[in-house]
Amino acid sequence: MSGPTLRRVLTDAGQPSDLIFLLEDIASACRAVAYEVRNGPLKGNLGLAGSENVQGEDQKPLDIIANDIFVATCTNSPRLAALVSEEIEEVVWLKEPKEGDYLLFFDPLDGSSNLDTNLSVGTIFSIMKVAEDGDRTVLKPGREQVVAGYALYGPATMLVLAAGQGVQGFTLHQGSGIFRLTQPRMTIPEETSEFAINASRHRHWDAPIKRYYDEVTAGRDGPRGRDFNMRWVASMVAEMHRILMRGGVFLYPLDDRNRDKGGRLRLLYEVAPMAMIVEAAGGGATTGTERILDLVPTEPHQRIATVLGSKSEVDHIAALHR
Ligand SMILES: O=P(O)(O)OC[C@H]1O[C@](O)(COP(=O)(O)O)[C@@H](O)[C@@H]1O
Numbered sequence: 142m143s144g145p146t147l148r149r150v151l152t153d154a155g156q157p158s159d160l161i162f163l164l165e166d167i168a169s170a171c172r173a174v175a176y177e178v179r180n181g182p183l184k185g186n187l188g189l190a191g192s193e194n195v196q197g198e199d200q201k202p203l204d205i206i207a208n209d210i211f212v213a214t215c216t217n218s219p220r221l222a223a224l225v226s227e228e229i230e231e232v233v234w235l236k237e238p239k240e241g242d243y244l245l246f247f248d249p250l251d252g253s254s255n256l257d258t259n260l261s262v263g264t265i266f267s268i269m270k271v272a273e274d275g276d277r278t279v280l281k282p283g284r285e286q287v288v289a290g291y292a293l294y295g296p297a298t299m300l301v302l303a304a305g306q307g308v309q310g311f312t313l314h315q316g317s318g319i320f321r322l323t324q325p326r327m328t329i330p331e332e333t334s335e336f337a338i339n340a341s342r343h344r345h346w347d348a349p350i351k352r353y354y355d356e357v358t359a360g361r362d363g364p365r366g367r368d369f370n371m372r373w374v375a376s377m378v379a380e381m382h383r384i385l386m387r388g389g390v391f392l393y394p395l396d397d398r399n400r401d402k403g404g405r406l407r408l409l410y411e412v413a414p415m416a417m418i419v420e421a422a423g424g425g426a427t428t429g430t431e432r433i434l435d436l437v438p439t440e441p442h443q444r445i446a447t448v449l450g451s452k453s454e455v456d457h458i459a460a461l462h463r
């Protein structure tokens with residue numbers, strides 16, 4: 142079997158041992174979530190759980206199971222001070238925070254509307270550091286992330302990390318349970334002719350997004366002078382993985398239906414980690430008007446307008462907002 146192991150790659154990159162420890166716990170949690178997702182139909186874990194999360198969204202049994210796996214596995218790490226999860230209303234403090242301790246933000250199961258139809262889902266996470274002893278600030282801008290990553294539970298289970306040295310993709314070997322490096326340097330092509338947006342919301346969009354959509358759907362007869370292709374899986378991790386592999390742009394804009402909530406996707410544990418990964422792979426990440434990694438969150442579950450992907454396309458969409 143080829144490709145160095147996750148631990149080997151992190152050690153060779155000179156990552157501190159307490160960070161490697163935490164990332165190995167996260168990898169273990171992802172392995173366990175992958176197992177539960179695969180066995181979901183057999184264990185009766187599809188359908189609704191009958192409960193709502195803090196954001197008023199219906200929870201699936203696997204949303205809760207994945208969250209419990211992450212909490213149980215990652216609280217093992219001695220330097221982890223706090224957790225922020227999509228499925229937990231409050232910040233969970235594990236200890237009195239000391240300078241250099243870690244903060245873990247995660248969406249335990251992303252794209253969970255796809256579970257019942259056996260399509261790809263994922264986990265998104267982000268690690269930041271406590272600035273000084275006793276500091277309980279978790280509302281930090283995305284540019285302060287130490288590591289951002291996601292796991293994709295597709296035909297293969299993959300772990301993709303941005304940890305200061307570009308973006309690296311690891312594949313889980315079924316059987317040994319080892320993550321091995323299979324995509325050493327993931328880069329997003331600068332140009333693209335593929336976009337991803339939930340077009341059923343067209344009538345609610347603001348003018349710049351409508352204009353973008355009109356331009357790309359006009360194809361070679363329109364102002365862009367070429368045909369575009371569209372994809373929408375409704376699973377952000379699957380969507381972003383496709384974009385990392387072959388380029389593209391992903392949009393979940395502010396619209397008349399989500400404006401009062403600030404958007405659809407959550408900043409701290411969905412959008413900021415993806416923005417760090419995308420920028421580390423050479424792409425762009427904006428709300429349309431601001432760089433996502435510069436935003437200072439106002440609350441742990443804040444939502445935000447999102448445009449991520451191939452640099453020239455993201456820049457073009459930002460220009461339409463000016
Ligand atoms: O159902 P919609 O409006 O197409 O939204 C799909 C988006 O919502 C999400 O499923 C939100 O994530 P959760 O499944 O964690 O709530 C994204 O993965 C996806 O891009």
Ligand SMILES: [Mg+2]
Nearest residue numbers: 248251252411
């Ligand atoms: Mg999500």
Ligand SMILES: [Mg+2]
Nearest residue numbers: 227248250251
């Ligand atoms: Mg989720």
